[in-house]
Amino acid sequence: MPTASDQTPRWFRQPRRSWVLAALAPLLAVTAGACGAAAPEASGGSQGAAESGKLVVWDWHSGDAKTKAYYDKAKTDFEGKHPGVEVEFVAQPYDQYYTLLGTAIQAGKGPDLAMFNGGAQLRERAASLIPLDEKTKDLSERLTGWDAFKDKGTTYAVPITLQGFPFYYNKSVYKKAGLDPEKPPASLAELKADCAAIKKAGTACFNLGNKEGLGIEFFLSGFAPGVFSPQQYDAWLAGKRDWSSPEVKQIFQLWKSSNDEGWYNQGVNSTAMFMDQFTMFSGGKGGNVIGLISDTAHWKDFDEFLGPDLGVYQPPVLNPANATKTYLPAEGGIGYGVMKWTKNQELAVDLVKSLASTDALKLFYGNAGAIAADTTIDTSDATVPAVKSIVSWLPDSKPLLHTALSAKTLDLIHRLSQQLINGDVTVDQALTQLAASDK
Amino acid sequence: MTSQAVAAPRRATAVRRFRIAEHKLAPWILLAPSVLVIVALRVIPLFLGAQYSLTGDGERNGVFVGLDNYRALLHDRVFGIALKNVGLLFLALPVAVAIPGILATFLFLKVPGHRFYRSVYFFPVVLSPVIIGAIFNILLSFDGPVNQLLGRAGLGPVDWLGNGKVAIFSVIAVHIWATFGMALVIFLAGFATLDQSLLDAARCDGANLAQTVRHVVIPELSRTIQFVFVTTMIGLLTGMFGLLYVMTAGGPGGATYLPELYIWITQGQMNSPALASAASMVLFVLMLFVGFAQLRLIKRATKEA
Numbered sequence: 001m002p003t004a005s006d007q008t009p010r011w012f013r014q015p016r017r018s019w020v021l022a023a024l025a026p027l028l029a030v031t032a033g034a035c036g037a038a039a040p041e042a043s044g045g046s047q048g049a050a051e052s053g054k055l056v057v058w059d060w061h062s063g064d065a066k067t068k069a070y071y072d073k074a075k076t077d078f079e080g081k082h083p084g085v086e087v088e089f090v091a092q093p094y095d096q097y098y099t100l101l102g103t104a105i106q107a108g109k110g111p112d113l114a115m116f117n118g119g120a121q122l123r124e125r126a127a128s129l130i131p132l133d134e135k136t137k138d139l140s141e142r143l144t145g146w147d148a149f150k151d152k153g154t155t156y157a158v159p160i161t162l163q164g165f166p167f168y169y170n171k172s173v174y175k176k177a178g179l180d181p182e183k184p185p186a187s188l189a190e191l192k193a194d195c196a197a198i199k200k201a202g203t204a205c206f207n208l209g210n211k212e213g214l215g216i217e218f219f220l221s222g223f224a225p226g227v228f229s230p231q232q233y234d235a236w237l238a239g240k241r242d243w244s245s246p247e248v249k250q251i252f253q254l255w256k257s258s259n260d261e262g263w264y265n266q267g268v269n270s271t272a273m274f275m276d277q278f279t280m281f282s283g284g285k286g287g288n289v290i291g292l293i294s295d296t297a298h299w300k301d302f303d304e305f306l307g308p309d310l311g312v313y314q315p316p317v318l319n320p321a322n323a324t325k326t327y328l329p330a331e332g333g334i335g336y337g338v339m340k341w342t343k344n345q346e347l348a349v350d351l352v353k354s355l356a357s358t359d360a361l362k363l364f365y366g367n368a369g370a371i372a373a374d375t376t377i378d379t380s381d382a383t384v385p386a387v388k389s390i391v392s393w394l395p396d397s398k399p400l401l402h403t404a405l406s407a408k409t410l411d412l413i414h415r416l417s418q419q420l421i422n423g424d425v426t427v428d429q430a431l432t433q434l435a436a437s438d439k
Numbered sequence: 440m441t442s443q444a445v446a447a448p449r450r451a452t453a454v455r456r457f458r459i460a461e462h463k464l465a466p467w468i469l470l471a472p473s474v475l476v477i478v479a480l481r482v483i484p485l486f487l488g489a490q491y492s493l494t495g496d497g498e499r500n501g502v503f504v505g506l507d508n509y510r511a512l513l514h515d516r517v518f519g520i521a522l523k524n525v526g527l528l529f530l531a532l533p534v535a536v537a538i539p540g541i542l543a544t545f546l547f548l549k550v551p552g553h554r555f556y557r558s559v560y561f562f563p564v565v566l567s568p569v570i571i572g573a574i575f576n577i578l579l580s581f582d583g584p585v586n587q588l589l590g591r592a593g594l595g596p597v598d599w600l601g602n603g604k605v606a607i608f609s610v611i612a613v614h615i616w617a618t619f620g621m622a623l624v625i626f627l628a629g630f631a632t633l634d635q636s637l638l639d640a641a642r643c644d645g646a647n648l649a650q651t652v653r654h655v656v657i658p659e660l661s662r663t664i665q666f667v668f669v670t671t672m673i674g675l676l677t678g679m680f681g682l683l684y685v686m687t688a689g690g691p692g693g694a695t696y697l698p699e700l701y702i703w704i705t706q707g708q709m710n711s712p713a714l715a716s717a718a719s720m721v722l723f724v725l726m727l728f729v730g731f732a733q734l735r736l737i738k739r740a741t742k743e744a
Binding site for chain 2: 096098099100102103105106124125210211212213266267268269270271407408411414415416418419421422424425
């Protein structure tokens with residue numbers, strides 16, 4: 001006896017089977033996708049063969065038009081030496097860069113090379129990088145700023161730019177305030193007098209954005225050469241930090257009192273440093289700013305707007321008992337490291353060398369304005385006076401103080417800097433917390 | 440002949456059994472992709488996260504550390520602030536539910552221009568939190584339009600996003616503004632199912648607006664209200680990341696941290712994924728607790744005596 005099923009026309013039964021397949025199709029797709037997910041990782045890593053495969057580089061600059069020539073040059077240089085090897089630059093958003101890199105590190109898969117800021121961000125991830133001391137001996141003389149890329153004496157990245165905190169000032173604002181535009185402040189008394197005059201003329205003495213809490217980093221590292229004795233400075237860098245010393249207290253006290261005395265634009269805790277603070281300075285809304293020499297917010301950016309009104313000076317002497325003369329706080333800015341999981345590490349090191357080549361770095365300096373870590377690059381033909389001054393100060397410079405701190409302590413100092421401005425903590429309470437964190 | 444007669448029913452039974460099995464199998468096959476996706480992308484990561492929260496960070500990476508991460512969270516001042524701010528979200532919850540509830544009532548009562556307002560109220564929902572954050576960053580900046588208006592009214596400026604005592608309320612208010620449209624739509628859907636005869640009966644009995652709302656509308660909408668309470672609370676707990684990230688980044692002084700932002704910062708900036716996993720588990724348990732507690736409480740509160 002035929003069943004109902006047997007009576008069902010074939011054209012109807014066939015789709016019933018196919019809906020089962022249709023229902024399974026997404027599952028198959030998901031499975032296939034999951035399998036496929038591994039593919040980019042495999043091709044992302046170097047392939048092991050000496051002169052074939054692909055190297056993937058993560059950074060936050062390769063998407064920028066100003067640095068395009070630099071990356072093109074480095075790529076051409078490397079691919080000329082290794083014709084079979086492809087190089088892929090992946091530009092990540094800076095504000096998520098270390099989160100993405102951290103996830104890659106946890107997974108044990110990711111780029112072959114990665115860009116790093118010197119200091120804490122590199123040290124925190126040193127375990128994921130290969131030591132480079134033996135492999136980059138030929139670069140040690142030509143490049144400078146290595147200390148920022150070392151952890152416990154071992155080098156984990158090659159510097160391509162320098163980072164420093166010069167004090168930039170607007171000569172027009174100084175003039176308007178009745179001050180000598182060629183004489184920036186050299187002492188605490190002059191700084192206070194200048195700020196009072198600039199404020200009276202209706203302009204902020206310093207532009208400050210502390211929404212991210214970064215202002216204190218610039219303040220601490222920027223003013224420290226004029227406060228610490230050379231011995232104290234070196235001890236701090238070596239990890240012997242006395243948070244209860246009068247010098248540290250002087251800097252934090254000045255951070256608070258300078259805000260209370262109205263040196264800054266209003267609402268500093270809700271103003272972003274990048275780029276509101278620097279945009280205000282470029283727009284003539286401030287007399288001074290502690291700026292950078294690497295990446296952004298540097299002489300080239302400011303020169304574009306201020307032109308001949310742009311001046312630059314070294315940290316003023318705030319504590320004559322300790323510091324009779326000052327220097328530019330500067331060290332390695334950004335650099336490239338080779339990740340541990342990279343299969344062909346020699347090839348990756350070669351790519352780092354191309355990225356740190358003089359020809360490529362000349363383009364980074366010329367087009368993007370970053371002071372390169374290459375000591376052989378001639379800056380004597382620079383048309384902007386500020387860059388000449390900065391380069392002339394580099395031989396006497398010392399590393400930045402804040403980059404010697406751990407990421408945990410930096411996070412705390414960011415929050416405390418905001419609380420100090422808001423009056424939620426005292427200087428002593430802040431320093432006690434920092435001392436406890438920095439053990 | 441006999442053997443043929445016996446064989447035929449057996450064959451029929453076999454076919455029927457297969458058909459029954461296929462019939463029972465069909466829903467499972469249809470559900471399988473979704474279930475597998477949920478298991479693969481939700482359940483397994485949840486268990487992995489729980490397991491990961493019991494391991495260490497940095498030098499102790501991968502090492503079983505028991506409840507060390509949870510102990511660290513107990514003593515973490517910033518995580519404490521994040522949990523305290525969750526308490527503030529509870530306080531803000533009635534406001535976040537009342538605003539769409541009241542506005543939906545007005546729309547239900549067909550106030551003049553109700554069609555226009557319905558679109559306007561829903562509009563912020565389609566905007567990205569990043570865009571909303573950027574807009575309010577400008578509006579609430581120290582020299583922004585809001586403070587200029589205050590200045591014209593003779594009031595002093597307020598550092599809406601830079602003052603630790605004010606910033607969290609600014610962000611919560613913006614979040615409520617940005618999301619109430621969705622709750623409003625849910626309320627309107629609830630109103631659409633409201634029994635008109637009960638409203639007519641209340642009117643005949645001489646009930647005023649407040650009595651009608653209390654004795655008819657609220658009990659009738661009890662399930663809708665429960666749903667809106669739970670989803671709004673979950674939205675407050677997990678949906679504020681984008682706004683916080685853009686508007687305050689947890690500042691000033693950590694005053695606007697919420698668990699979600701804490702997890703992000705701890706994982707990414709502090710390079711402590713195991714500690715971040717522990718914080719995620721705390722947030723997960725908190726949300727489970729909040730969800731169930733709300734369901735019970737709201738059920739009671741909206742029950743007509």
